[in-house]
Amino acid sequence: MSIHVHSCPFVVNIGFVMSERRKPYPFDHIDPKWQAIWQERQLFHAPNPGEKHFDPAKPKFYVLDMFPYPSGAGLHVGHPEGYTATDIVARYKRMRGFNVLHPMGWDAFGLPAEQYAIKTAEHPATTTRANIAKFKTQLKRIGFSYDWQREINTTDPRYYKWTQWIFLQIYNSWFNPDTKKAEPISTYRGTDPDSVRLAYVADFPVNWCPELGTVLANEEVVDGKSEVGGFPVVRRPMRQWMLRITAYAERLLNELDGLDWPEGIKLLQRNWIGRSEGAEIDFSVAGGDDHGLTVSARDYKIRVFTTRPDTLYGATYMVLAPEHSLVDLIVSEEQWPAVREYRERAARKSDLERTELAKEKTGVFTGAYAINPVNNERIPIWVADYVLPGYGTGAIMGVPGHDERDLAFARKFNLQIHEVVQPLGDEDPIGFVGEGIAINSPVIEGLPSREAIRKITEWIEQHDLGKGAINYKLRDWLFSRQRYWGEPFPIIWENGKHRALDDEELPVVSPPLEEYKPTGTGEPPLARAREWVRYSDKALRETNTMPQWAGSCWYYLRFCDPQNDQRFVGEEAERYWMGGVNDEARMANDEGMTKPKPRKANEEIRHSKINSSFVIRHSSFPAKPGGVDLYVGGTEHAVLHLLYARFWHKVLFDLGYLSKPEPFQRLVNQGIILGEDNQKMSKSRGNIVNPDDVIDQYGADAFRCYEMFMGPLEQMKPWSMRGVEGVARFLARVWRLLMTENQAGDWELSARIKDIDPTGAETKITHATTKKVTEDIESLSFNTAISQMMIFVNVFIKAETLPLSAMRRFLILLNPFAPHLTSELWEKLNAKFRDNAGDITDQKWPDYDERLLVEDEVEIVIQVNGKVRHRMKMSIQATDEEAKAAALANPEIQKFTAGKTIRKIVVVPRKLVNIVV
RNA sequence: GCCGAUGUGGCGAAAUGGCAGACGCAACGGACUUAAAAUCCGUUGGGCCGUAAAAGGCCCGUGCCGGUUCGAGUCCGGCCAUCGGCACCA
Structure with a gap:
C-alpha cells in the first residue's frame, strides 16, 4: 500500500476514509459471489471428447496463455494483461458456440526459482509451492475463466514423468x-x-x-x-x-x-536460425620446405565454408579457429609455442572478451601453408579467434579484398590483398563486399557475382574440391x-x-x-x-x-488431457484440441472471424524479400499447420521457448504422436506495461503496481477493463491509477444505469427499464455497438471496443426509458470484459422480468444487422482545393450529379468559386465533394 | 554496424487515402452541498479575426525534409529520435 502514496494520497493519509468510503458500486460483494458460483458450478470446465456433457457438434477453440513462472514477488500488473485478453476471447468464443480450451498452469522448474530458494534459505520445493499458491490466489481474484481442473505444474512428478x-x-x-x-x-x-x-x-x-x-x-x-x-x-x-x-x-x-x-x-x-547459402571448399595443406612438416601433413585438407565462392581467387590466407582439431597437426615446430600460448589465452577468454571487447583482431601464424585450389598459390595458415569453432567448418579462407573482417586482419598482419570483384559503381574495390563483376578470376572472369557463384561452385564440384552447401547459425x-x-x-x-x-x-x-x-x-x-x-x-x-x-516445451499438449496416466496426451483429446479432426467445422464457423488484421503493404514487401527459392514445401503440408488457435505472451520468448517447443513438437509429430506439425497457429505478443513514471517496473525503482491493491480499490472488472483500455494490446504503455479510476467510473455508470438507490439506501433495479421496443435511434446505437465490439474482439482491439460501450452508456444514461432488450444485449457485450458486474445485473433483470432468459454465460452472442446501421441522411463535406469549406445534409440516395450540383449551388462555396474556372470535381459518394479551381 | 518496431493535444489514445484528436484522464467553469467527496452539465490542439456576448470565419498543426494525389497521420524516397533484437556467423 505504501508504494501508492503518491498516486492516492488521501486514501493513505486518512486510512479510515477508505473503508468508510462508499464504493461506486458494490464490487466487493459481487466479485467473490460470482467467482464462488463459477467455481461451484464448474462453469468453465471443458469436457474432452467422450466425457460427460461433451458436445461434438461445437467447433473447438484453444486459447492459451504463456503459463507463468511463479516467482516469490507475486503477480504484477504486467502478467494479467495477456491473461485478460485471452479471457475475453475465451468468454466471447463460448458465447459464440465454441468448445473453448482455456487452461492455466505453472512453469516452476529452473534457475530463478532455485536462486530465490537459495536466497531465502528454503528448499525450492517449499518456495515453489508457496509461490504457486500466491499466484493462484491472485489470478482467481481477477475472475479468469480458466478450467482449473486442467491445472498443471511442471515440477509435479505426474507431469515430468512425461517430460x-x-x-x-x-x-x-x-x-x-x-x-x-x-x-x-x-x-x-x-x-x-x-x-x-x-x-x-x-x-x-x-x-x-x-x-x-x-x-x-x-x-x-x-x-x-x-x-x-x-x-x-x-x-x-x-x-x-x-x-x-x-x-x-x-x-x-x-x-x-x-x-x-x-x-x-x-x-x-529466421535470423536466429541464420541460414546461408554458399560452398564448402577443400584446401590442401602444403608441404613445408623448412618448416619441419612431416610428409603426411601434405595429406591434410582444410575445409572452409564461404558464402562467396566467387572470391576464391582473392583468398590470400586461411584462418583456423583456435579450437580447430587440425591446428595441432599442421603447426610448425617453430611456431608451436606461440600458437599454444594463443590458444590457451583464447580458451580463457570469456565470451564478452572474445566478442565485444575484441575490436582489434588478434591471431598467430601456424608456420604452415595451404594451396588455393583454384590457382595453386601457397597461402599462409593462421589461427585467430575471430573465426568461431561452432560455425561452418571452423575454418575460413581469408579474402581481405572483399570482406571487412578479413581486411582488418590482413592489414594488421600485412597479408596480401587481391581485388577480384569489380564494383558496378565507383566504390573502392578494396573492401567491397557487394555484388559486382568477377575480375582476375580466369574461371569466372567477367561474370556478375551471382552467376560467378553458380559457375565456380560447379567448377569446384567437377574438380572434386568441394560442393555447394547451406549453413545455419543455429547450434x-x-x-x-x-x-x-x-x-x-x-x-x-x-x-x-x-x-x-x-x-x-x-x-x-x-x-x-x-x-x-x-x-x-x-x-x-x-x-x-x-x-x-x-x-x-x-x-x-x-x-x-x-x-x-x-x-514448457510441451505443456500446451498436456493441457489437452492433463489427468492421463497412460499417455502424455490421449490421442483423441490431442486430435480434437490441437485441431486434427475439427478443422472443417472450425473453418466454417470461423470464416473471416479470427483472421489477423490485414497486414500493411510494407509488411508484405518485407516478407517477400525472404529468399524462398530454396524453400522445399511438402505438398501435404497444411495451410494452417498449428494446433493452438490463439497463443498470447511476451516477446521475450520469441526465440527460446517458441523455437524449442516447435522443435519438440516436430519430433513428436514425426514419430506419429501428434496430428499437426506446428504447435501454435496464431501468436500475439502483449506489450510491456511500464510504471507510472514511464520506466520499466522494478523493485529498485519502487514503481511496481500490484493487482491486489487495484482490485481492493476498484474491483476486478475495473482492473480487467483498464488493462484493456490502456491501449493496443501489443504496445508498450505506462500504467495510470487515474486511468483505472476513469474505467471504474464507467462501470459505476453501467451499474447506475440499471440500478437506483432507494430511500433506505439499498440498490434496486431502475424503474426506467421497461420491456418495450427501442426507438430507431436506440436500435441503431445498439447494433452499431454490437458490430464494433464483435469486430474489435476478433481483432483484439479491446481498447476501442470499450470506447464504443462507453458511448453506448453515455447515450442511454440520458434516456427516460431503457428498453429491456437493448440492456440485455449490452450486458452480453460487456460480459467478457466485466463478467462479475454483468452477471449480477443480468441476474437482477431475470429476477424482475422473469422472461426465462437463463444465465448470462449461457447466452448466445448477439448478431447485428448492417441494414439498421445505414443513415438515411448523411452529412457531406464540401471541399475547395482539398480544404473543407462547408458541409451539407443530403439523402443517402443522392447521386454524384446531385451532390455536385448542390455543392456548386451552395452560396458559401460560391464565395470560393466566384470568378474562377472549375477544373475538376471529385465526388466520394456519401462522403464529400471536392471542387478544384 | 545490421535488422525490426514506434513517433499524433498537458497525458493514455482514435482515425477503409476523404471533417485529425473518437473514447478516457487531467485541467477549467457551473449545478447539487453548510462544506467537501461522489454525481451531473459545459469548455478544453495552437494562433488570429469577429461580436456587448454569442453565432460565425480564417491560418497553422500528426518527429524533420521532399514526392505522388483533387485530397496524405495514412502511400513513396531521404533524414532524425526512442525502444527492441542480432552482433567477428565467413
Whole structure:
C-alpha cells in the first residue's frame, strides 16, 4: 500500500476514509459471489471428447496463455494483461458456440526459482509451492475463466514423468536426412547409432557460469553474461547432453510460413536460425620446405565454408579457429609455442572478451601453408579467434579484398590483398563486399557475382574440391544443467555408456536433497545423493538435470488431457484440441472471424524479400499447420521457448504422436506495461503496481477493463491509477444505469427499464455497438471496443426509458470484459422480468444487422482545393450529379468559386465533394 | 554496424487515402452541498479575426525534409529520435 502514496494520497493519509468510503458500486460483494458460483458450478470446465456433457457438434477453440513462472514477488500488473485478453476471447468464443480450451498452469522448474530458494534459505520445493499458491490466489481474484481442473505444474512428478518420456522419444530417434523426419533409432542402418541420436552426449567447450555453477545454452547467454543474474560466462570443455535441433533447422525455418505470427517474431526466428547459402571448399595443406612438416601433413585438407565462392581467387590466407582439431597437426615446430600460448589465452577468454571487447583482431601464424585450389598459390595458415569453432567448418579462407573482417586482419598482419570483384559503381574495390563483376578470376572472369557463384561452385564440384552447401547459425541445444531444481534424466551409465531407462521406471524422481546448492565444480548436486545415484552394482544414474525450458516445451499438449496416466496426451483429446479432426467445422464457423488484421503493404514487401527459392514445401503440408488457435505472451520468448517447443513438437509429430506439425497457429505478443513514471517496473525503482491493491480499490472488472483500455494490446504503455479510476467510473455508470438507490439506501433495479421496443435511434446505437465490439474482439482491439460501450452508456444514461432488450444485449457485450458486474445485473433483470432468459454465460452472442446501421441522411463535406469549406445534409440516395450540383449551388462555396474556372470535381459518394479551381 | 518496431493535444489514445484528436484522464467553469467527496452539465490542439456576448470565419498543426494525389497521420524516397533484437556467423 505504501508504494501508492503518491498516486492516492488521501486514501493513505486518512486510512479510515477508505473503508468508510462508499464504493461506486458494490464490487466487493459481487466479485467473490460470482467467482464462488463459477467455481461451484464448474462453469468453465471443458469436457474432452467422450466425457460427460461433451458436445461434438461445437467447433473447438484453444486459447492459451504463456503459463507463468511463479516467482516469490507475486503477480504484477504486467502478467494479467495477456491473461485478460485471452479471457475475453475465451468468454466471447463460448458465447459464440465454441468448445473453448482455456487452461492455466505453472512453469516452476529452473534457475530463478532455485536462486530465490537459495536466497531465502528454503528448499525450492517449499518456495515453489508457496509461490504457486500466491499466484493462484491472485489470478482467481481477477475472475479468469480458466478450467482449473486442467491445472498443471511442471515440477509435479505426474507431469515430468512425461517430460522424461518425451526426452526418451528424442533419445531413441534419429533424423533421417532422406525423409527429413525423425525416425525410431531402430531404422538407422549405420554402425554407431549413438552418433546420430537426436539426444546425444558431447564433450566440447560450453558456456560455463561459475557464479550459477552450471552450463548455459547459447540462448541463455546475453552479452557474455548469464541471462539470469547477469554473471560472467566462460568457455570450458565439459561432457554435456545435447539435442540435435540443427537437424530441424530447415523445417523450423520453412514451416514458419504458414503461421499467423507477427512478422517481427518470425524474422527473429529466421535470423536466429541464420541460414546461408554458399560452398564448402577443400584446401590442401602444403608441404613445408623448412618448416619441419612431416610428409603426411601434405595429406591434410582444410575445409572452409564461404558464402562467396566467387572470391576464391582473392583468398590470400586461411584462418583456423583456435579450437580447430587440425591446428595441432599442421603447426610448425617453430611456431608451436606461440600458437599454444594463443590458444590457451583464447580458451580463457570469456565470451564478452572474445566478442565485444575484441575490436582489434588478434591471431598467430601456424608456420604452415595451404594451396588455393583454384590457382595453386601457397597461402599462409593462421589461427585467430575471430573465426568461431561452432560455425561452418571452423575454418575460413581469408579474402581481405572483399570482406571487412578479413581486411582488418590482413592489414594488421600485412597479408596480401587481391581485388577480384569489380564494383558496378565507383566504390573502392578494396573492401567491397557487394555484388559486382568477377575480375582476375580466369574461371569466372567477367561474370556478375551471382552467376560467378553458380559457375565456380560447379567448377569446384567437377574438380572434386568441394560442393555447394547451406549453413545455419543455429547450434545444437545444450540440454543439461548442473543444478538441483530440474527434471532428472531418465538415463543410466554402465561401463562408460549411456542407456535409457524403461518407460515403466518413469518418473525418475529427484532425491529430496537438503544440500541442493550447486557444487561449484561442475559436478551436479544430484551426485551428492549417493544412494540415489547407485542404480545397480554396475550402473549409475545420470546426475545432470534438464533446463528450465523442458517443461514448457510441451505443456500446451498436456493441457489437452492433463489427468492421463497412460499417455502424455490421449490421442483423441490431442486430435480434437490441437485441431486434427475439427478443422472443417472450425473453418466454417470461423470464416473471416479470427483472421489477423490485414497486414500493411510494407509488411508484405518485407516478407517477400525472404529468399524462398530454396524453400522445399511438402505438398501435404497444411495451410494452417498449428494446433493452438490463439497463443498470447511476451516477446521475450520469441526465440527460446517458441523455437524449442516447435522443435519438440516436430519430433513428436514425426514419430506419429501428434496430428499437426506446428504447435501454435496464431501468436500475439502483449506489450510491456511500464510504471507510472514511464520506466520499466522494478523493485529498485519502487514503481511496481500490484493487482491486489487495484482490485481492493476498484474491483476486478475495473482492473480487467483498464488493462484493456490502456491501449493496443501489443504496445508498450505506462500504467495510470487515474486511468483505472476513469474505467471504474464507467462501470459505476453501467451499474447506475440499471440500478437506483432507494430511500433506505439499498440498490434496486431502475424503474426506467421497461420491456418495450427501442426507438430507431436506440436500435441503431445498439447494433452499431454490437458490430464494433464483435469486430474489435476478433481483432483484439479491446481498447476501442470499450470506447464504443462507453458511448453506448453515455447515450442511454440520458434516456427516460431503457428498453429491456437493448440492456440485455449490452450486458452480453460487456460480459467478457466485466463478467462479475454483468452477471449480477443480468441476474437482477431475470429476477424482475422473469422472461426465462437463463444465465448470462449461457447466452448466445448477439448478431447485428448492417441494414439498421445505414443513415438515411448523411452529412457531406464540401471541399475547395482539398480544404473543407462547408458541409451539407443530403439523402443517402443522392447521386454524384446531385451532390455536385448542390455543392456548386451552395452560396458559401460560391464565395470560393466566384470568378474562377472549375477544373475538376471529385465526388466520394456519401462522403464529400471536392471542387478544384 | 545490421535488422525490426514506434513517433499524433498537458497525458493514455482514435482515425477503409476523404471533417485529425473518437473514447478516457487531467485541467477549467457551473449545478447539487453548510462544506467537501461522489454525481451531473459545459469548455478544453495552437494562433488570429469577429461580436456587448454569442453565432460565425480564417491560418497553422500528426518527429524533420521532399514526392505522388483533387485530397496524405495514412502511400513513396531521404533524414532524425526512442525502444527492441542480432552482433567477428565467413
